[in-house]
Amino acid sequence: DIVMTQSPDSLAVSLGERATINCKSSQSVLYNSNNKNYLAWHQQKPGQPPKLLIYWASTRESGVPDRFSGSGSGTDFTLTISSLQAEDVAVYYCQQYYSFPHSFGQGTKLEIK
């Protein structure tokens, strides 16, 4: 099984500042035949279901603000929020869909400093 490890577990950032969340997989999630990384990022606000932000490691879902971006390849990935807004307070999860089980990271709680 692929283990997904996020860092940090929690993060406090000032409004307008950059927030960076890391995700590391225990095995590569890059499929060489199509050169795609099978990695998604989901956002979960308090009391709500998760919402997809990023898929294929760097493709932003339709309607997601462009301050959210994903990067990385192989085993190391990053979610960056370029200028934190109050509505970005949430828990963020990475998920690999390269192999079963489609494991999630433990989550990173993002708060306002």
Place this chain on the structure above:
Amino acid sequence: EVQLLESGGGLVQPGGSLRLSCAASGFTFNTYAMSWVRQAQGKGLEWVSVISDSGASTDYADSVRGRFTISRDNPKNTLYLQMNSLRAEDTAIYYCAKHGCSGTRCYINFWGQGTLVTVSS
């Protein structure tokens, strides 16, 4: 507008059974894979099971394999999760989730609101 409406959750005794349903609308149900993901109170997300667009391919987390069965009724636009031999550790909110592709090796791109399952005597 995509909608996923889960139902069937509730309180059940250890060893009991429940069947969750997820009614889908707003998209062509029979062309997308679907998953169940659960979340215990105050905890993270745990992937439970996936089914391909046709229903021919399924997979399960080790924690539920042999106890849970995922299925779908494409003419009825409905996803199911039959849960048997329930344990206290199965207590969680269960989310129905739509994938962005027909195959099972694909990202989840929409989540339902969830239904709460509580296993307790």
